[in-house]
Structures are given as C-alpha cells and as structure tokens.
Amino acid sequence: MKAQSRPKSNSLAVRVTAAIRAQESRIGIIGLGYVGLPLACLFAECGFAVTGFDIDPAKIRQLSAGKSYIKHIGNRRIAPLVKAGTLAASDDFSGLAAMDVIVICVPTPLTKHREPDLQFIVKTGETIARQLRRGQLVVLESSTYPGTTRDVLKPILERTGLKSGRDFFLAYSPEREDPGNTAFGTAAIPKVVGGDGAAALKLATSLYDRIVIRTVPVSSPETAETIKLTENIFRAVNIALVNELKVICMAMDVDVWEVIDGAKSKPFGFMPFYPGPGLGGHCIPIDPFYLTWKAREYGINTRFIELAGEINTAMPHFVIERLTHALSAQLGKALKGARILVLGVAYKKNVDDLRESPSLHIMEELERRGARVSYHDPLIPKITPTREYPGLTGRRSAPLTARNLASTDAVLIVTDHEAVDYALVGQKAKLIVDTRNVMAKAGIKSSKLVKA
CATH class of the missing domain: 3.40.50.720 (NAD(P)-binding Rossmann-like Domain)
Incomplete structure (x- = not known):
C-alpha cells in the first residue's frame, strides 16, 4: 500500500515570506496620517521600498517635496527617504496592484449616534479589491470592533474570486502610536498580530519582525482587535x-x-x-x-x-x-x-x-x-x-x-x-x-x- 503523502506547504506563502525576509517586498500604506506616515517612514528606514497612498493631494505634494505636515515627524526624517527613493507618495490607487504588502491605516470614527462608522474601511477594501492579486498580504491597523477583519474586510476582498489563505493573506495588527512620545516611537513598541489562518499569521509576524522590537502573535484577528480596545478602555x-x-x-x-x-x-x-x-x-x-x-x-x-x-x-x-x-x-x-x-x-x-x-x-x-x-x-x-x-x-x-x-x-x-x-x-x-x-x-x- 502506498504511503499517504503529507500535504504540501503553501508554496505561495513561502515565496511571500522569503521576499519579506529579503526586504524585497514593496510596501503600500493607505492613509498617511498620524499612524500611516510614521509607519511608512519606519518601513523605508528599514530598507523597504514604500509608497504611501492618500486621498488628500496636499499631503501627496508635501511628501513628494520631502516635507512633513506632522510636526513631531519633521522634514529631517522625510526628506532623506524621498531623496533616496525609498519613500514615495501617491493619490493614484491603481498603484496598489504593484504592492506586495498593503497596510490599511484609515480613520474609524463614530456616527452621531456613537456607533462604529466603518465607511473608510469599507471604501478602502473596495479600492484594494479592484487591484488585488495573488500573493499580496493585506494588514488592517485601524482600531475597530472584534470581527471587522474577518466579517467586513475579508468578504469585500473575496468578492474578487480570490480566497484568503490561498490566494492572498489577511491579518490584523492594531496601531499603538502615541504622537509626541519620544521614549516610545513606532519601532520601540511591540506589535500584536492576528492572522486569518496560520499562513497569514506567519507572514504578518515576519513582516513586523523586520521593523519593530518584538512581535506578539495571537490566535486570531478577533483577539488582536479586542486587545487594542482593551488597552484604550483601560485608560x-x-x-x-x-x-x-x-x-x-x-x-x-x-x-x-x-x-x-x-x-x-x-x-x-x-x-x-x-x-x-x-x-x-x-x-x-x-x-x-x-x-x-x-x-x-x-x-x-x-x-x-x-x-x-x-x-x-x-x-x-x-x-x-x-x-x-x-x-x-x-x-x-x-x-x-x-x-x-x-x-x-x-x-x-x-x-x-x-x-x-x-x-x-x-x-x-x-x-x-x-x-x-x-x-x-x-x-x-x-x-x-x-x-x-x-x-x-x-x-x-x-x-x-x-x-x-x-x-x-x-x-x-x-x-x-x-x-x-x-x-x-x-x-x-x-x-x-x-x-x-x-x-x-x-x-x-x-x-x-x-x-x-
């Protein structure tokens, strides 16, 4: 009787992981505010080629000129990255198709009735879906309620016919920015990561391992989403x-x-x-x-x-x-x-x-x-x-x-x-x-x- 062969590992995930570890992956950051801009700078400083995407043309003009619109980041940090070509900015979202990793850093406000307003996540998901291709890693960083990554963002992306965990990879890693905190910049703050499946978790962990002091893998996106809310509810x-x-x-x-x-x-x-x-x-x-x-x-x-x-x-x-x-x-x-x-x-x-x-x-x-x-x-x-x-x-x-x-x-x-x-x-x-x-x-x- 022929021995049963072991299931093959996800070869696509292996290739994506190798590209991340070699710092060959192209990083796209959507939303260049108080979360997205420092993250884009950090990826660029760590040797990745980064493109920041934003709907505000004024931000794009300033960044393209090597200037910052956020005081605690400053021109001294932006200008060398733009000059070196490791940091670019664009309001043309068709460029997402060329990105290997897409990180979402968009606002998640409340409605006037103090209920979650996910319009920016939804619109961003629809924008990504128009450019989504096999092998991309998509990470949501926006603060949100447990279940958003899997129940809101994932279905939008899977309407393309591509499947999470097989064709592309989806994870959640909550931002922990504290603007103006000189003791704990982005790189010095451990990063919690939850993936939609084992492959996504491994990929996202490998990604953040390249730029922050420590990653903290958790069992699911829902756990990671709840961690972020717990931190701020505590405060x-x-x-x-x-x-x-x-x-x-x-x-x-x-x-x-x-x-x-x-x-x-x-x-x-x-x-x-x-x-x-x-x-x-x-x-x-x-x-x-x-x-x-x-x-x-x-x-x-x-x-x-x-x-x-x-x-x-x-x-x-x-x-x-x-x-x-x-x-x-x-x-x-x-x-x-x-x-x-x-x-x-x-x-x-x-x-x-x-x-x-x-x-x-x-x-x-x-x-x-x-x-x-x-x-x-x-x-x-x-x-x-x-x-x-x-x-x-x-x-x-x-x-x-x-x-x-x-x-x-x-x-x-x-x-x-x-x-x-x-x-x-x-x-x-x-x-x-x-x-x-x-x-x-x-x-x-x-x-x-x-x-x-």
Missing part, C-alpha cells in the same frame, strides 16, 4: 476614575494632583493617571464605544465602560462651571460677554493634533453661552476643518503677549504645551483656570489661579 476607565476623584477633591478643597503624586510613591498596587478637561485624540474617546456596540450583539450591557464614558464626557462642562464660578467670585463678571483665552487646542501637549480635542467642545460651548473666545496654541496656528465643530474652522491662534493677556478676563489652560511662557501668563493674566496643573508644575503660585 479611559482609569482617567474617568481620577476625573471623578477630582470633582470630589475640589469639593473638599483637596488638591487631587497632590493626592495622585503622593499615592504613586507606593511601589506596588497603584498606577498614576491624571485628570483633565475631557478626553481627546482618536483612540480613547472612541474605542470604548466600539466594544460596547459589539457587546449589545450578545445581549451584554457594558455598564462600567459606559459610566466611564459619561464621566469623561462631562468634564468639559465641569471645567466651564469652574470658570464661570471663578469669573464671578474673583472678578465679579458673568461668563456672558467675558473675554476668554483658551490656551491650547491640541488634544495633548506637544503635538499638533486636534482630533477629538476637548478644547473645541469647550470653545463652542463658551461661545454658545455668550463668551468672547480666542485661543493660543504654538503648534496649531489655524483650526483645520472638523465634522463636529465647523463654526471654529479657520480660527487663528492669537499671539501670547502681555497686551493680549491683560485685555483678557480669564485664561483657560486646556493643553499644557511646553512651548508656552507660563511665567508671562502668571504675571499678566487677571484670572487663570488650569485644567492640567501646569502652573504648579512650573512652580508658579498666584491668588489668580484656580484649578479645574
């Missing part, structure tokens, strides 16, 4: 906790920042999180709602996560109430008609990113209540268009001068950029409402200072 819940503590401490005339700094002296059992004016950025205000939406499919109420969301969402209103009370108590003025200078519109310090920034909500609400609002941000000279706050589009940063400060009734510190003269603010402002404890960190004490 959202703990921030909500300290925000609630802030409200309690201020009612008791206790400094919550001093409490946290004292508590973190304990070498175990405590991790410091800090309160603020509300959540910002693309991940923390959004990701928890992706999981709560998915949980409802299984009849599960995520009360803890939703409560955290309610607390964090209420923080801008708490800040405005503190400002209103301070104006009345210290200056005898009403909020209506008061001149308010908002210091910082970026969602976090030292970045030029205003996605989901609580500053925008605060500015809009202050104006709705009749205040006269201006802003200063050394990193955002003009407010770019946003879907939620179209009325603020085009506003320009006011100079932080002694004259401007003296003519303002109150300075509301929302973002604690380092490139701000807080000593000048302390000297010239009539009233300072500080949501970040930055004045205390700078050693500035003043009877004009109120924490919020």
